[in-house]
Amino acid sequence: xxxxxxxxxxxTMISHENLDIRTITMGISLxxxxxxxxxxxxxxxxxxxxxxAGNLVKVGEDIETEYGIPIINKRISVTPVSMLAAVxxxxxxxYARALQRAADKTGVNFxxxxxxxxxxxxxxxxxxxxxxxxxxxxxxxxxxxxxxxGSTKSGINMDAVRLLGEVVKKTAELTADRDCIGAAKLVxxxxxxxxxxxxxxxxxxxxxxxxxxxxxxxxxxxxxxxLKKCKGDLGEVAEVIKRTAFKITRMGQLVGTEASKRLGVxxxxxxxxxxxxxxxxxxxxxxxxxxxxxVCGTHGTTAALALLNDAVKKGGVMASSSVGGLSGAFIxxxxxxxxxxxARSGDLKIEKLxxxxxxxxxxxxxxxxxxxTPAEVISAIIADEAAIGMVNSKTTAVRVxxxxxxxxxxxxxxxxxLGEGPIMPVNLNSSPKKFIDRGGRIPAPMQSLKN
Amino acid sequence: xxxxxxxxxGKDNYGIIAAASAICAENKVNIMDITQSVLxxxxxxxxxxxxxxxxxxxxxxxxxxxxxxxxRGLDVRVMHEDIFNAMHRI
Numbered sequence: 171x172x173x174x175x176x177x178x179x180x181x182t183m184i185s186h187e188n189l190d191i192r193t194i195t196m197g198i199s200l201x202x203x204x205x206x207x208x209x210x211x212x213x214x215x216x217x218x219x220x221x222x223a224g225n226l227v228k229v230g231e232d233i234e235t236e237y238g239i240p241i242i243n244k245r246i247s248v249t250p251v252s253m254l255a256a257v258x259x260x261x262x263x264x265y266a267r268a269l270q271r272a273a274d275k276t277g278v279n280f281x282x283x284x285x286x287x288x289x290x291x292x293x294x295x296x297x298x299x300x301x302x303x304x305x306x307x308x309x310x311x312x313x314x315x316x317x318x319x320g321s322t323k324s325g326i327n328m329d330a331v332r333l334l335g336e337v338v339k340k341t342a343e344l345t346a347d348r349d350c351i352g353a354a355k356l357v358x359x360x361x362x363x364x365x366x367x368x369x370x371x372x373x374x375x376x377x378x379x380x381x382x383x384x385x386x387x388x389x390x391x392x393x394x395x396x397l398k399k400c401k402g403d404l405g406e407v408a409e410v411i412k413r414t415a416f417k418i419t420r421m422g423q424l425v426g427t428e429a430s431k432r433l434g435v436x437x438x439x440x441x442x443x444x445x446x447x448x449x450x451x452x453x454x455x456x457x458x459x460x461x462x463x464x465v466c467g468t469h470g471t472t473a474a475l476a477l478l479n480d481a482v483k484k485g486g487v488m489a490s491s492s493v494g495g496l497s498g499a500f501i502x503x504x505x506x507x508x509x510x511x512x513a514r515s516g517d518l519k520i521e522k523l524x525x526x527x528x529x530x531x532x533x534x535x536x537x538x539x540x541x542x543t544p545a546e547v548i549s550a551i552i553a554d555e556a557a558i559g560m561v562n563s564k565t566t567a568v569r570v571x572x573x574x575x576x577x578x579x580x581x582x583x584x585x586x587x588l589g590e591g592p593i594m595p596v597n598l599n600s601s602p603k604k605f606i607d608r609g610g611r612i613p614a615p616m617q618s619l620k621n
Numbered sequence: 622x623x624x625x626x627x628x629x630x631g632k633d634n635y636g637i638i639a640a641a642s643a644i645c646a647e648n649k650v651n652i653m654d655i656t657q658s659v660l661x662x663x664x665x666x667x668x669x670x671x672x673x674x675x676x677x678x679x680x681x682x683x684x685x686x687x688x689x690x691x692x693r694g695l696d697v698r699v700m701h702e703d704i705f706n707a708m709h710r711i
Binding site: 172173174176177178179180181184185232235236237238239417420421423424 | 626628630656658665667669679680683696698699700701702703704705706707708709710
């Protein structure tokens with residue numbers, strides 16, 4: 171029989187330390203749904219998604235009961251919709267409505283893929299889709315959108331960056347009556363992964379199989395509790411994180427393979443991310459504080475985060491047959507109790523967050539900024555993040571929420587997993603407008619020439 | 622054979638194992654191994670059981686066990702053995 175203390179460790183992780191599977195995400199290719207008639211195309215999409223994902227929520231719940239492990243979200247990601255819009259023409263928002271209907275029917279809580287990949291340039295359908303994002307996100311509840319505007323291989327499409335600054339702002343404006351929640355469902359990427367199970371940035375890449383199951387694990391609370399008992403140096407801290415990440419990931423691998431078996435769909439990847447929630451004891455910031463920082467955001471935070479991010483990957487990679495997605499520590503401000511507190515006290519600033527994104531898995535995530543922030547400043551924030559991603563050959567992203575009609579220091583509250591948080595000040599003393607208005611493309615860096 | 626791990630944690634009291642075993646017997650769940658210890662006044666019990674001949678679906682059995690736990694103020698969980706193997710065995 172398995173050792174009593176091992177059993178108790180697992181039970182405590184689940185009952186007291188918020189261990190859970192964050193998401194089972196079914197990736198579905200919509201390439202075979204493309205039709206020159208947009209209404210037919212929408213119908214085919216709805217039929218394919220509901221056919222393949224009809225059982226997703228039920229299977230997720232069955233696994234939850236049998237294994238006793240909570241699975242918080244069941245989600246769907248689809249082929250970037252701009253490709254379908256390219257074939258059909260017409261108003262892309264129709265696709266968003268079709269995706270929403272499919273989400274309602276299947277009972278999933280998010281469906282991602284209202285997306286375009288424009289890292290080198292716009293092709294047919296891309297511009298139309300990007301310009302329709304504000305309406306699409308205002309009209310739908312569960313549809314998520316992302317745009318890839320740069321990559322290490324191709325550089326940064328600054329025309330897209332300029333456009334996205336305006337789109338982010340407009341998205342917030344159209345949902346101003348709902349705490350600007352539209353902008354919380356829009357991610358602007360550099361080096362976007364094609365198999366990411368996490369929202370809002372999930373989409374099903376064109377290189378993927380027709381249908382796959384990807385799993386995102388969680389567990390910042392488990393890591394923080396394990397570190398509480400560790401009094402050693404940072405080498406030992408890294409060891410403790412590795413061991414914990416291994417256990418968490420093994421569980422993700424088990425749930426993923428079981429779900430894929432029951433759904434008759436191939437298993438894709440486990441995303442090794444530490445994803446926080448606003449719940450007490452489920453915070454990445456608290457792990458950094460457990461390492462010895464008084465408050466997340468103080469000097470030393472970037473180093474601590476680098477250690478954490480690396481140890482999570484090293485521990486997780488052996489535990490899974492296939493690792494992918496974003497895989498690292500997330501630092502979404504409004505979704506992390508420790509980050510919220512640090513932002514409120516003024517210890518965590520947007521400039522420090524930018525530095526932190528150079529060493530962790532994503533980027534400036536879930537940050538409320540003043541509503542008066544001009545579009546070109548949002549574009550410049552996106553360009554800065556994309557540059558970090560491009561040069562370091564890693565994924566970076568921007569998900570900022572312009573709080574329309576509100577100023578720095580006031581609060582936004584999205585509710586649920588998206589959380590709440592203070593509006594963080596942005597440098598508005600000087601303008602990057604001329605730089606952003608130049609447009610064009612920032613050429614790919616030397617790092618791209620690997621052949 | 623389909624094996625499950627039943628854990629019971631809570632304040633020590635009389636008849637906990639008897640009651641849990643009775644629920645297993647009623648549903649034809651075969652107890653294969655049982656370990657228990659009392660730490661202070663906390664009672665911790667782990668049971669390994671075979672549910673392949675169970676007369677009710679897994680979810681129902683699990684609900685019955687947690688209902689019993691609620692009644693007695695205990696934290697009772699029924700979990701598939703594989704989750705522990707995955708986490709603690711390489």
